[in-house]
Amino acid sequence: MPSQANPVPPPVFAATSLPAAAARGDLTAQRSTRRVTLTPKYGATPCEVDVRYLWCGAPDAPTVIVQGGISADRDAVTFGDQAAGWWQEFIGAGRTVDLDRYRVLSIDWLTPAELGHAQAISSEDQADALAALVDALGIGRVHAFIGYSYGGMTGLAFAARHPYLLDRLVLLGSAHRPHPLATAQRSVQRSIVRLGVESGQPEQALALARQLAMTTYRGSEEFVRRFASAPEYRDGRFHFPVEDYLEQAGRQFVARFDIDRYLALSESIDLHDVRPEQVPTRTTLIGTPSDRLVPLADLCELQRRLQGPASLEVIDSPYGHDAFLKESDRLAPLLREALA
Template sequence: MSFLQPLSMPDLTGTDIRVDIPDEFRLQSGQKLEQTDVVARLYGPADGRVVVAAGGISAGRILFAKEDSTDTAPGWWEGVAGPGEALDLNRFRVLSIEFAPRLPASQVYTITTHDQARLVKLILDHLEVAHVFAFIGASYGAMIGLAFAELYPDYIDRVCCISAAHRAHPMATAMRGLQRRLLKFGLDTGREQEGISLARQLAMTTYRSEAEFSERFDGPAPDWAGENYTVCGYLRARGDAYASNANRWISMSDSLDRHRVDPAKIKAKVFLAAVPTDRLVPYSDMQTLHETLRDSVFIDFPSLYGHDAFLKEIRLVSDIVRTSLND
């Protein structure tokens, strides 16, 4: 099934695409997804070169929302994607993907970045896309981009990989493992939302840098033990406001930690943007990936914001994306 409409002019609000998942489709784990279709959003002119875009695990398919559209929330990459922006929706045919499993997830799935790449390929095949010009990804989306380039080496020309490497670092796995325990504890005790809040609070300490926290939260102690320090109040507010589903988060978090690609199997040209303050994806891991790829460009991406730099440093990210798309 598809809701694809022929586009003669650039579509800046996007068109949703729904493609049935074949009944025989199984994850690498052998599990079958409960969802029966996979969803994405298509932007831009019908004759534009095809670019796939994917962000972190909280990103959805809404990449760019035109100001007068009916979308209730902005896209996850406003300022980077849009008409005349680095990911120019006047020039490129952009497919922005929705990760599986879909919310709400009634169970935990063992799903890999390669599984996500295979789901992206289902959509591209449905659209009869003969070749992908570029896969632009940040964080989890960049992991999927690398997995896609490994699975389909002759199908894609370029990968723009922001804050992701060929593997999950054990320290990142340690921190995410604690988050999963909090989520499971919340489920087991009937306090799912509290577990989600605590896991999100812990996650926020890994998304940002020590330097940013020092600049923003180096304030006085509260009057009494047990009261919130300034930084703790910030984390609690962020955690309590986070809307998610524990099963889906456990699935996605585990997927991050299962990520492994063989750089030797990637033929595409890869643009690697590494943030020195990133606590989840060490700068050294991205340097190692650069050294083992057959064709890559290493881009130093300085930022106070650590792993979240791809969401905060719009000008710098735009420069990186623009560089990766230039002929």
């Protein structure tokens, strides 16, 4: 059954217009919160949840949902003096996802604690929250759902559970289920974090888990190109060039991410399982051979099994799973075609 919105869902934050310096034409933005009702997959009863969202672009234009990986938030694009959004290179007036032609909708990922302390959070829960938000905002039908990584998993769940709300689906580095090797790698990362919590070193453990994750996000070619130089002896031992890169990535992640949130969303990736035969939506799949988390073989299987028409586009990139954040020149024409 479709998720139902609260009859009177007052926003927690008022809708605001874009700052004058960033405004183009009559573009507007809402960075707000709506309360909706849904029944968690791993919870016993329906619950009310506050969905934090950003909805920006040309008024009355078709809406495009954009969702990223587990470390992404609703700020896919930002304005004025704010730090750039996580997909800023692709979204904006005149850019690939053109805010003169579309309105972009993104949410902050939910966690089990926000669902009445459900046992876990699923990609289906995230999809149901988005569907309820679409209803609450009066959008009617979504022009496209662009999902990267976990966002693509949620997009597949959205298309399977709410096909009447969606015209087309674009999946970047996302499949219908996690690859078992990727699950093994994430399981080790979660074990590191749990051990750190038990031993009183949670931040150090989260940093190490992130460092391990970084070795799966990028391709082997990039590591060879960037970190092939000789080690440097300092502080009583040899330091390899890649270590400084990994340690910085760990520190940056700890500064902006919560441990419980990390554990819940990492687990949610590995709980993801959508039957492609239940997805009737026109779908564009985009992958790269260097992606070690989502192999092309999984995307080929997904393309074969999808109920609706589906195409598979392959880009050559050294950036692995992160290619979908880096390869704007290669991705732009594919995304424009998928949205057209």
